[in-house]
Amino acid sequence: MSPNFKKVVERSRSAFNSGRTLSLEFRKQQMKQLLKLYEENQQDFIEALKSDVRKPKMEAFVFEVNAVKSDVTYILRRLDKWAAPDQVPSQIPLDKSLILKEPYGVALVIGAWNFPLQLTMVPVHGALAAGNTVIIKPSETAPATASLIAKLVPHYLDKECYQVVCGGVSETTALLQQRFDYIFYTGSTHVGRIVREASNKYLTPTTLEMGGKSPCYIDNTINMDLVARRILWGKMTNLGQICVAPDYLLCSKAVQGVFIAKAREVLLEWYGKEPQKSPDLSRIVTDRHVDRLVSYLECGKAVIGGRFEKADRWVEPTVLVNVTADSKVMTEEIFGPILPIINVENHVEAIEFIKRRFASRSLHYVGYYG
Structure with missing residues (x-):
């Protein structure tokens, strides 16, 4: 009552x-x-x-x-x-x-x-x-x-x-x-x-x-070993269920390749070959949110991760490429361990991409300033 x-x-x-x-x-x-x-x-x-x-x-x-x-x-x-x-x-x-x-x-x-x-x-x-x-x-x-x-x-x-x-x-x-x-x-x-x-x-x-979308732009001048760790820490804490976590990445094709290679190394170092068994990763809060996140996996190609188990409320840390700007994963707040990548040539294109969309919850810039 x-x-x-x-x-x-x-x-x-x-x-x-x-x-x-x-x-x-x-x-x-x-x-x-x-x-x-x-x-x-x-x-x-x-x-x-x-x-x-x-x-x-x-x-x-x-x-x-x-x-x-x-x-x-x-x-x-x-x-x-x-x-x-x-x-x-x-x-x-x-x-x-x-x-x-x-x-x-x-x-x-x-x-x-x-x-x-x-x-x-x-x-x-x-x-x-x-x-x-x-x-x-x-x-x-x-x-x-x-x-x-x-x-x-x-x-x-x-x-x-x-x-x-x-x-x-x-x-x-x-x-x-x-x-x-x-x-x-x-x-x-x-x-x-x-x-x-x-x-x-x-x-x-x-x-x-x-909440909202929180884009992260990576320029071409960065130390990827440090940057990948920071981005993945922000994305995987609480299994991505944070409103200011990096929601998606904006970077060039060249930077994308370097990031993916380093991300594989970092995730393996942190969570091992079977991240589902890691004591350092949380779980998705409800079955409904698992279903929502699983639907995003269809919006691109999973070059890292992509596995899930609904009974355990588990979605694996995932990086998606070949994502379109109008797909569900890019129009809804992700709030989970899925990180799509959109390719842009430079910071000007990144800014224009962000400005064409709804106001960001937060914005992450990774590069050298000055």
Whole structure:
């Protein structure tokens, strides 16, 4: 049975209206409790992340547990300065103007599944530090991590100011019918449009952190041994399920050949002859996403990899060539370990290719500048 979201939001608004989150000391105390939560349950989070996407221990620590701990520490060191009024010039003679920092009120944070701890809790840190009460909605696609967050938050944080709600599409849809003072969403563009539409009803300020294509251009002047390692590390971390991972490569035919040769060496060095057995590679989050990625394999010729096993939610690190610009793999966000290559003669052609397409999520340039 879905929780009564109206009561959840009313409880959060009542807590905000009590004024206790306005106290800087209260916020600091809650931030310190968050740090305690992460430190005392580090191994539990690592195990939950392994259960959800078989995330390797080092990745779980560096990109999830250590990331949230570092973020809390960073905020605590700067919160006094951030919260202090800013004096600004005034056009009125003998007048003094100040910018005072005030919280929005009740914030809703909807987390993502690819980094289900970091991408859920880092926005919570900011909302909490600013003096808002927060309703936290972890991704149902990472159920072990979501359940752990729901279990631990009430034991460490103020139960009225910071609440966790779990559930799938129907629960999220019902939750979005409520009035919030700020919404922070991380996830797909499709769901982002739904969140935006819901926020329009109350003109709620909203941050949408969504995905997209992230091109990577390699020029002709680079040290391929170093470059291949950096590109493949960015692409294979979390098995490519990162919104800023290199989505596709742009390079000349000559550079393509050198890259492919070096990529084979690097992948063999890192993951061995049977990468599916490597402890350093994650898994695709759901069967549906495996099917989506497998469909991209038909969009070109796999010169590296190309194998998959749906029962294991496994797609092998793959490099595709002979890809057309209008194919599915080039028009949809890949979000997986498949790296297509498009040939261009120089950086001018690369820029023109990128500009003809939708705005990039990020852009990687590999070469010498100057």
